[in-house]
Amino acid sequence: MLIAFENPLNESALAFPILECFHILGFAIAVGTIALVDFRLLGFGLRQSAGELAQALAPWTLFGLILVLLSGPMLFSSDPDMYYLNLSFQIKMVLLVLAIVFHYTIRRKLLRGQLSPGLNKPVACISLLLWTSIIFAGIFIAFVVTPET
Amino acid sequence: MSALELAQWIQGTGWATYLRMSAYIYPAILASHLTGIALFAGTVLVTDLRILGVVMRNQPVSGVVNQLRWPKRIGFLIVATCGFLLASSKAEEYYYNTFFRAKLALLVLVAIHALVFRGSVYNNAAALDQARRMPGKARLAAALSLILWISIACVGRGIGYIEPPLDKLHAALSSIAIVVPR
Numbered sequence: 001m002l003i004a005f006e007n008p009l010n011e012s013a014l015a016f017p018i019l020e021c022f023h024i025l026g027f028a029i030a031v032g033t034i035a036l037v038d039f040r041l042l043g044f045g046l047r048q049s050a051g052e053l054a055q056a057l058a059p060w061t062l063f064g065l066i067l068v069l070l071s072g073p074m075l076f077s078s079d080p081d082m083y084y085l086n087l088s089f090q091i092k093m094v095l096l097v098l099a100i101v102f103h104y105t106i107r108r109k110l111l112r113g114q115l116s117p118g119l120n121k122p123v124a125c126i127s128l129l130l131w132t133s134i135i136f137a138g139i140f141i142a143f144v145v146t147p148e149t
Numbered sequence: 150m151s152a153l154e155l156a157q158w159i160q161g162t163g164w165a166t167y168l169r170m171s172a173y174i175y176p177a178i179l180a181s182h183l184t185g186i187a188l189f190a191g192t193v194l195v196t197d198l199r200i201l202g203v204v205m206r207n208q209p210v211s212g213v214v215n216q217l218r219w220p221k222r223i224g225f226l227i228v229a230t231c232g233f234l235l236a237s238s239k240a241e242e243y244y245y246n247t248f249f250r251a252k253l254a255l256l257v258l259v260a261i262h263a264l265v266f267r268g269s270v271y272n273n274a275a276a277l278d279q280a281r282r283m284p285g286k287a288r289l290a291a292a293l294s295l296i297l298w299i300s301i302a303c304v305g306r307g308i309g310y311i312e313p314p315l316d317k318l319h320a321a322l323s324s325i326a327i328v329v330p331r
Contacts, residue, residue, distance in 0.1 A: 017310055021303040024183070028302065031184075032191020036220075045220045046195075048208055056205050060194070087329045132184050139180035143172070145326040 009078050016078055019071045026067025027138075031131045033057040033064065034103070037111070041124035050120070054111040065100075088144045092137035099130040156240035160320050168238035172325045175238065182231035186302065189224030192217045193298055197291035200270070202283060210283075211274035242322075245314050248307035255301045262297060266290035 009015045037054045039045040046053055076083050083089045109115050110123050150158075159165055168175050198204045199213040236243055243249040270277070270290040277287055313322060 017306060020306050024186070024302055024306060025299060027183075028187045028190035029194060031187035032189070032194060034191075035188050036191045036195060036217075039220060045192075046213065046216045048205070053205075057195070060198075060204070131187075135184050135187065136177070136180040139176050139183060140327070143176040143327055144329055146329050 007077055009074060016075065019075050022067055023071040023075060026064045026071060027135065028064070030061050030064025030068060031135070033061045034131060035128060038124035038128050041110075041120040051111050051113060054108075083141070085146050086141050086144055087146065088137050088140040092134055092141065095130060095134045095137060099127075099134060102126065102130060153241070153244055156244040157319060159237045160240040160242075162237075165237045165240065166320070168234060169320075169323045170325060172327050175235075175323070178231050178234050182228060182235060185224055185227030185231060189221065189228050190298070190302075192221035192224055193294060196221065196271075197295050200277070200283065200287050200291040209274075210277045214271055214274040239313075241318055241320060242313040243308065245317065246308055246311045248304050248311060252301060252304045252308065255297060255304060259297055259301075262290070262293055266293075 009019070036045060037050060037057060040048070040050045040053050048056070106115070107123055107127055110119055115123075160169075168178065195204060196214055196217050199206075199208070199210055205213055236249070266286070266289075270287045277283065315322075
């Protein structure tokens, strides 16, 4: 059954761009702090131990992720059909789930010293690659069109 | 040559036209711009929050500032290079764009911020380690830096929301999209 109602977000022309600003600031904070730890694992940037650094920055990463995960669904709700059918959006959601699961399982284990340090560089590369791909997929949403059937 | 003529000339160059008309390259540069923003934001955020005493308090200010100096420069270089390419591909349109003008004005403020604070705060971090309490000037520098960069990110997003003044533009606009079959 289709429930017809107006999304209050679509009432104001300003709501979408303002939410986008929160979305951008959120991913900048989250991905920025994640990248600093990944760079540490790769051997450049900050020199505090990767485990301590990850612990120090974790609240900021989480804060950024919360901003993104609150603003994202609200942006989605403005035009669900378009997003749902958009190939780039579909790829982004798969990558996002993978990235979050990877972040809070394998990467976290590594940073707690529960995995071999030999995995430092592969894990850092996978993490950077996943988050960068999400940003790319997010941008491409606006440039991908699925023709009406 | 006026600023408008300069903008028209840049937008008319072969590579600027190519960028504007490309289905994949333009969004790829835009995505690189945003990836650069994330990398740069991480370094700015941690540097300024350390000066404000919010994160990594067990690490000396000078260590954090100096170790992040090169990552910060590289991040800025990525953002600025991609930003320049994006701006030049639509230079004439952006000449009229209020948000684009505001962004340029904010970037001038960033330059002024650097002139005022670089010597006494960011290049003087060793002295900040010695201070019993973080000097007011350093706190002010960190707070202003955060406010400036957050404003620039938001104003930058605004650029895309202004309709190009079609009656004034000379170059053809891009309407190319990537078409994905179902």
